[in-house]
Amino acid sequence: MQLLDFKNHEEVELDLCPQVNCLLGDNGTGKTNVLDAVHYLGNAKGYFNPIDSQNIRHGREAFLVEGAFALDDGAGEQTDRVACAVAKGQKKLLKRNGKAYSKLADHVGRYPVVMIAPADAELILDGSEVRRKWMDMVISQYDRPYLDRLMQYQHLVQQRNNLLRFFAENRVWDEGQLEPWDERMVPLAESIAAERARFLAEFTPEFDRIHTSLCKGRESVGMSLSTKVKSGEFGKALVEAREDDRRLRRSTVGVHKDDVLFRIGDHPLKRFGSQGQQKTFLLALRLAQVEHLARRVGRRPILLLDDIFDKIDAHRAGALMSTLAGERFGQVFISDTDPERIPALLRDAEVPFAAWHVTQDGVVAITEPSNTSTP
Ligand SMILES: Nc1ncnc2c1ncn2[C@@H]1O[C@H](COP(=O)(O)OP(=O)(O)O)[C@@H](O)[C@H]1O
Numbered sequence: 310m311q312l313l314d315f316k317n318h319e320e321v322e323l324d325l326c327p328q329v330n331c332l333l334g335d336n337g338t339g340k341t342n343v344l345d346a347v348h349y350l351g352n353a354k355g356y357f358n359p360i361d362s363q364n365i366r367h368g369r370e371a372f373l374v375e376g377a378f379a380l381d382d383g384a385g386e387q388t389d390r391v392a393c394a395v396a397k398g399q400k401k402l403l404k405r406n407g408k409a410y411s412k413l414a415d416h417v418g419r420y421p422v423v424m425i426a427p428a429d430a431e432l433i434l435d436g437s438e439v440r441r442k443w444m445d446m447v448i449s450q451y452d453r454p455y456l457d458r459l460m461q462y463q464h465l466v467q468q469r470n471n472l473l474r475f476f477a478e479n480r481v482w483d484e485g486q487l488e489p490w491d492e493r494m495v496p497l498a499e500s501i502a503a504e505r506a507r508f509l510a511e512f513t514p515e516f517d518r519i520h521t522s523l524c525k526g527r528e529s530v531g532m533s534l535s536t537k538v539k540s541g542e543f544g545k546a547l548v549e550a551r552e553d554d555r556r557l558r559r560s561t562v563g564v565h566k567d568d569v570l571f572r573i574g575d576h577p578l579k580r581f582g583s584q585g586q587q588k589t590f591l592l593a594l595r596l597a598q599v600e601h602l603a604r605r606v607g608r609r610p611i612l613l614l615d616d617i618f619d620k621i622d623a624h625r626a627g628a629l630m631s632t633l634a635g636e637r638f639g640q641v642f643i644s645d646t647d648p649e650r651i652p653a654l655l656r657d658a659e660v661p662f663a664a665w666h667v668t669q670d671g672v673v674a675i676t677e678p679s680n681t682s683t684p
């Protein structure tokens with residue numbers, strides 16, 4: 310993999326290990342930036358900054374990130390070269406094997422890359438919307454009809470809300486006008502709710518298993534769908550909610566109100582989980598997400614673990630390494646401020662890895678990679 314004028318990196322070439330790659334060094338040296346470059350190759354955009362041109366090294370005109378993906382979908386030995394270039398004032402250019410994409414969306418999903426970063430904590434701490442979006446995002450990656458239904462449903466909710474606001478502003482109330490919206494929303498809501506329930510029924514056991522292995526069974530956690538409407542009763546619920554809808558000028562019931570409850574023991578994780586316990590939960594959640602996708606899409610995503618080792622005890626970190634070593638996971642990138650902690654854990658778990666020292670002056674390989682290159 311190669312980086313040219315990408316964020317703080319002028320020119321970096323990394324001979325990657327197919328298993329684990331460690332970027333080790335002090336804060337602010339550019340470890341996360343290397344992970345972000347991998348994110349660019351997989352997702353055609355950075356994880357952090359949505360404005361591409363701000364990822365060009367200060368004072369330069371363009372950046373280039375390039376890498377080779379080894380495909381492990383059973384189609385034999387094959388590598389794809391992917392390059393992403395951004396020049397000031399120009400359209401982003403993404404190429405696969407020398408050929409430019411006309412639509413970036415055609416690239417997304419081909420080489421799944423999943424980032425696990427400290428900002429993930431919002432998934433536990435914020436309101437229901439982030440968890441609903443998370444669930445919808447995971448399902449949408451392998452179930453396109455679900456995404457279509459979800460978008461149709463959201464559009465209908467907006468239209469219905471506009472109507473409710475119109476009623477309020479004009480001091481009228483005409484239930485008959487709500488009915489056509491309700492009629493179209495009900496089948497979509499029923500189907501979305503059923504799909505979400507099915508997803509969680511499949512996902513939860515995967516999550517439980519990974520979580521148990523990370524904390525060695527010391528904590529019991531769980532997750533469940535929180536919804537106010539029973540299946541088969543959306544039509545009835547919409548009618549019953551009309552008084553509330555009228556008063557609050559918006560649609561107060563439906564699958565746009567669902568949440569996923571995270572628990573530790575019998576209590577909400579948000580209030581009763583320590584920082585380390587919350588971090589373990591998130592880690593298990595993301596790893597389970599990776600496994601779930603791998604199973605549904607038939608391809609193991611590349612995993613980017615950014616600074617996740619703070620506040621995680623040595624036992625859990627060790628268990629994590631053993632989990633990653635399992636064949637269910639693909640290539641991994643890890644950043645850490647401690648130069649020795651991760652390499653020591655990896656040696657103990659007998660996981661092949663490559664490591665680099667990242668400093669203000671550049672990126673220097675520490676261990677010879679045992680094998681060559683993806684991406
Ligand atoms: N476009 C850019 N040009 C130059 N430096 C940048 C650019 N974007 C970010 N940086 C620098 O990158 C550094 C942060 O790198 P980062 O990868 O987050 O460090 P860490 O090693 O702590 O993960 C900061 O010093 C920041 O100023």
Ligand SMILES: [Mg+2]
Binds near residue numbers: 337340341615644
């Ligand atoms: Mg960082």
